[in-house]
Amino acid sequence: xxxxxxxxxxxxxxxxxxxxxxxxxxxxxxxxxxxxxxxxxxxxxxxxxxxxxxxxxxxxxxxxxxxxxxxxxxxxxxxxxxxxxxxxxxxxxxxxxxxxxxxxxxxxxxxxxxxxxxxxxxxxxxxxxxxxxxxxxxxxxxxxxxxxxxxxxxxxxxxxxxxxxxxxxxxxxxxxxxxxxxxxxxxxxxxxxxxxxxxxxxxxxxxxxxxxxxxxxxxxxxxxxxxxxxxxxxxxxxxxxxxxxxxxxxxxxxxxxxxxxxxxxxxxxxxxxxxxxxxxxxxxxxxxxxxxxxxxxxxxxxxxxxxxxxxxxxxxxxxxxxxxxxx
Amino acid sequence: xxxxxxxxxxxxxxxxxxxxxxxxxxxxxxxxxxxxxxxxxxxxxxxxxxxxxxxxxxxxxxxxxxxxxxxxxxxxxxxxxxxxxxxxxxxxxxxxxxxxxxxxxxxxxxxxxxxxxxxxxxxxxxxxxxxxxxxxxxxxxxxxxxxxxxxxxxxxxxxxxxxxxxxxxxxxxxxxxxxxxxxxxxxxxxxxxxxxxxxxxxxxxxxxxxxxxxxxxxxxxxxxxxxxxxxxxxxxxxxxxxxxxxxxxxxxxxxxxxxxxxxxxxxxxxxxxxxxxxxxxxxxxxxxxxxxxxxxxxxxxxxxxxxxxxxxxxxxxxx
Numbered sequence: 001x002x003x004x005x006x007x008x009x010x011x012x013x014x015x016x017x018x019x020x021x022x023x024x025x026x027x028x029x030x031x032x033x034x035x036x037x038x039x040x041x042x043x044x045x046x047x048x049x050x051x052x053x054x055x056x057x058x059x060x061x062x063x064x065x066x067x068x069x070x071x072x073x074x075x076x077x078x079x080x081x082x083x084x085x086x087x088x089x090x091x092x093x094x095x096x097x098x099x100x101x102x103x104x105x106x107x108x109x110x111x112x113x114x115x116x117x118x119x120x121x122x123x124x125x126x127x128x129x130x131x132x133x134x135x136x137x138x139x140x141x142x143x144x145x146x147x148x149x150x151x152x153x154x155x156x157x158x159x160x161x162x163x164x165x166x167x168x169x170x171x172x173x174x175x176x177x178x179x180x181x182x183x184x185x186x187x188x189x190x191x192x193x194x195x196x197x198x199x200x201x202x203x204x205x206x207x208x209x210x211x212x213x214x215x216x217x218x219x220x221x222x223x224x225x226x227x228x229x230x231x232x233x234x235x236x237x238x239x240x241x242x243x244x245x246x247x248x249x250x251x252x253x254x255x256x257x258x259x260x261x262x263x264x265x266x267x268x269x270x271x272x273x274x275x276x277x278x279x280x281x282x283x284x285x286x287x288x289x290x291x292x293x294x295x296x297x298x299x300x301x302x303x304x305x306x307x308x309x310x311x312x313x314x315x316x317x318x319x320x321x322x323x324x325x326x327x
Numbered sequence: 328x329x330x331x332x333x334x335x336x337x338x339x340x341x342x343x344x345x346x347x348x349x350x351x352x353x354x355x356x357x358x359x360x361x362x363x364x365x366x367x368x369x370x371x372x373x374x375x376x377x378x379x380x381x382x383x384x385x386x387x388x389x390x391x392x393x394x395x396x397x398x399x400x401x402x403x404x405x406x407x408x409x410x411x412x413x414x415x416x417x418x419x420x421x422x423x424x425x426x427x428x429x430x431x432x433x434x435x436x437x438x439x440x441x442x443x444x445x446x447x448x449x450x451x452x453x454x455x456x457x458x459x460x461x462x463x464x465x466x467x468x469x470x471x472x473x474x475x476x477x478x479x480x481x482x483x484x485x486x487x488x489x490x491x492x493x494x495x496x497x498x499x500x501x502x503x504x505x506x507x508x509x510x511x512x513x514x515x516x517x518x519x520x521x522x523x524x525x526x527x528x529x530x531x532x533x534x535x536x537x538x539x540x541x542x543x544x545x546x547x548x549x550x551x552x553x554x555x556x557x558x559x560x561x562x563x564x565x566x567x568x569x570x571x572x573x574x575x576x577x578x579x580x581x582x583x584x585x586x587x588x589x590x591x592x593x594x595x596x597x598x599x600x601x602x603x604x605x606x607x608x609x610x611x612x613x614x615x616x617x618x619x620x621x622x623x624x625x626x627x628x629x630x631x632x633x634x635x636x637x638x639x640x641x642x643x644x645x646x
Contacts, residue, residue: 041507042478154595155370184369184533186592189577193591211507214579241583255512256581257540259563265519266540268512272477 001073003205004030004053004173009067011045011052014060020277022048024229025067027303030173030222035199035206037216037237039252040226043273046209049226050175053207054094055084071173090120093166097178099158103150109161110136110146113168120169135164139194156187160194167198174199174206180215192219213253217241225249228274228284231303235310245306245317248285283314291319330396331496331527332381333357337390339373339380346601350376352551353390355626358544360495363528365542365559367535367574371596373551374531378498381529382414383407394496412442415489419501421481425473432469434484435459438491454491462487462517479510486517496527503537515541535578539563544632547571550599550607553626557633567635567644570608606638614639 011023023045030036040046051057053069055076069076071092076084088094096102104112113132118125133143139160141153150158159179166174179195180188196219199206208220216223216237223240225233225248233246244250254267271288274280283301286292301313339351350373358364366374379385381392383402392400399410418424425434435455445451459466462483473481482502489497499518503511518541522528532538538545538559545562547555547570555568566572573592594611606612609619618638626634629646640646 041509156595184596185535185577186369186573187595188579189589189591190593192579193589212579213581217581217583218579237583241581252509253581255509257512257515257536259536259539259575259578259580262560263540265516266512268516269509272479272510273507 002029002070003032003034003072004028004207005068005070006053007068007070009049009052009069010065011048011057011062012065013062015277018277020061021279022062022229022276023052024279026224026226026229026231028224028231028234030205030207032172032205033203034222035208035220037220037223038207038209038226039211039213039216039223041211041252041273043276044226045229045276046226047177048229050094050177050207050209053175054088054092055079056088086120089116089171090169091171092173092175093169093171095159095162095166095174095176095179098182099155099162100150100182102162103158105150108147108149109153112161113146113164116165116168132164132168135168136161138167138198139164140190156183156191159183159191163191163195163198167202167204170202171204174204175209176206177209178211179208181210181212188215195219213256225252228279229276230284230313232285232314233310233312234303239307239310243307243310245310246312246314247289247291247316247320250320285314291316329360330357331360331394333391333393333396334381335391335393337377337380337392338388339376339385340388343600348600349373349551349602350599351380352602354546354548354551354553355390356546356553356556358496358527358529360527361522361525362543363522363530363541365538365545366529366531366548367533367538367545368548369533369574369596371550371599372548373599374533374548375500377548378416378500378529378531382416382498383410384416412492413494414496414498415492415494417482417485417489417497417499417502420505421478421485422473422505425481425484427473430470430472431459431464431476431484434473435487435491438488442492444492458487458491461490461521463513477510478506479513482506482510482514483517486514486521490521490526495525496529498529498531500531501533502530504532504534511537535575547574550596550602552607552623553634553636554608555633555635556626557630561630561633565630565644567629567633567640568608568637569612569614569643573611606636614643 006028008025009023010025013020013022038046052064110132113135114128117131118128133146136146137143141160180191220237223237224231227248233249251269257266269288280287282297282299286296295315301315303311303313305311306317335355337351337354341348341350368374380387387400391398432455435458436451439445439451439454445454456466464483503514530541542559545559546553549570555571566575573590576590592611597610605620605622606624609615624636624638626636629635
């Protein structure tokens with residue numbers, strides 16, 4: 001049984017100005033020990049998906065319209081708030097992007113970690129404090145700093161504290177929403193390295209939300225590429241990086257300046273991400289796709305399996321390889 | 328060609344309650360006309376302060392800035408205003424650097440109005456249209472407001488404002504950091520196209536792949552000091568300073584490879600307030616010895632045009 005299985009999840013924001021189609025029928029599956037990279041540009045629906053899984057969407061306006069979120073075979077959509085509260089933090093933990101706002105500024109960091117352990121760990125306050133101290137050392141912060149406040153830490157250290165809180169109860173699944181985007185590269189390398197180590201230590205799975213394909217290459221074994229609320233390509237990291245099939249994935253790779261070769265001009269993707277309250281008909285990517293034809297504008301492609309575990313939503317997989325061009 | 332800008336022993340210190348903050352500490356370099364100097368470093372290394380001091384947005388504490396061989400370190404306000412015509416800036420955040428109450432045409436016309444470049448309203452409108460064409464903003468957007476536009480278009484307005492007066496020199500302070508990769512590529516291409524008309528850039532960024540793409544020469548900064556300076560390609564082929572090595576190896580590369588041997592730099596950037604004597608990088612450097620903690624290394628030319636500030640550069644690189 002998969003640890004997490006999402007079937008046809010659809011999330012909309014129902015606003016006065018119309019409905020925003022944030023997530024449109026996505027399927028995902030995650031086995032124990034997997035690290036899934038959820039990749040996409042701003043507005044692709046990555047964070048909405050994460051909030052949806054944990055049922056912490058701002059409601060209103062956010063609403064899960066349909067679909068199933070099976071965690072260990074049980075649908076999280078059918079759980080009561082009480083049950084969900086036990087799962088959040090205890091079974092599924094979240095690491096937020098911005099450590100500055102994720103921590104309580106007027107609470108000592110040690111207490112913030114202990115609070116989590118006390119709530120989920122079935123233990124006394126003293127024991128929670130002790131385990132919080134251990135956790136702090138595990139993420140590389142000396143124990144004597146446990147009585148410091150968040151503002152006394154640097155950005156990288158704060159993110160370590162956030163990670164310590166997330167891992168404190170040995171969750172089975174961690175959802176990390178751009179955990180290193182706010183950090184410098186050398187600190188990012190330290191934090192990713194540490195997350196990978198701890199993940200292995202306690203044997204948890206992870207969904208890593210990011211826009212950085214470099215981070216994905218280094219940490220994930222499965223990748224889902226999102227565009228306009230759909231997963232347009234899903235597969236193992238080898239599928240996505242070595243056998244890229246969807247034109248959007250390909251163009252995303254091509255728009256990144258390379259460190260190894262010198263090119264005169266980059267290849268940006270023409271046009272803009274569509275407005276999620278007014279999505280184009282057919283394939284959502286067709287207005288920006290140089291390989292699109294009439295069918296792409298008329299019919300929406302369904303997920304199709306190219307090889308075992310490699311699915312894409314496109315009528316013309318590998319189209320960029322055939323020398324097709326519209327000039 | 329020739330030197331457009333020359334900076335000699337530039338320092339910028341701030342007085343803080345905790346002591347003196349050394350934001351830029353003894354930085355020297357020069358830029359040839361029509362080229363791009365990339366300045367890379369992590370947050371707090373003084374790269375943005377450097378850009379601001381160059382344009383006179385902040386006063387230098389010490390040192391000299393020469394623009395076409397003329398000292399512009401301390402100039403009067405009217406002189407500064409004339410200089411602004413030739414020296415412009417593109418800011419990082421296209422969300423906060425544009426006046427939300429001005430429409431696109433007004434935003435672009437503002438520099439032209441300030442300098443009374445156009446003689447008539449018609450000429451002004453024609454100039455604005457022309458600039459919008461150059462930066463790739465559709466004319467129908469002339470009366471839109473910044474909040475109606477996406478980040479990429481907003482940054483195009485930032486670029487348009489910077490080039491409106493046909494400056495020779497532009498400081499780009501992280502112009503693409505707030506943008507998605509596909510949009511980032513559009514703006515980088517635009518900046519490259521504009522350079523064909525002879526613009527000179529200082530390109531400040533923390534993103535090494537971006538800086539490699541756009542620069543001719545690169546300056547690597549750490550805590551206010553230049554640790555390495557060399558042609559862009561050389562930096563990626565044979566970087567010499569241990570900090571540069573760590574920085575490069577920390578970049579996640581979007582490609583699957585064999586397990587790469589990574590040197591992960593330990594520790595964090597130390598405080599720039601009252602820095603200890605010696606090499607600023609010593610506390611994180613795996614090779615640091617006694618001398619690194621007592622004596623600050625000077626920039627030394629190790630290869631043609633390749634300068635490094637490190638006591639042990641020869642030993643580390645086997646030169």
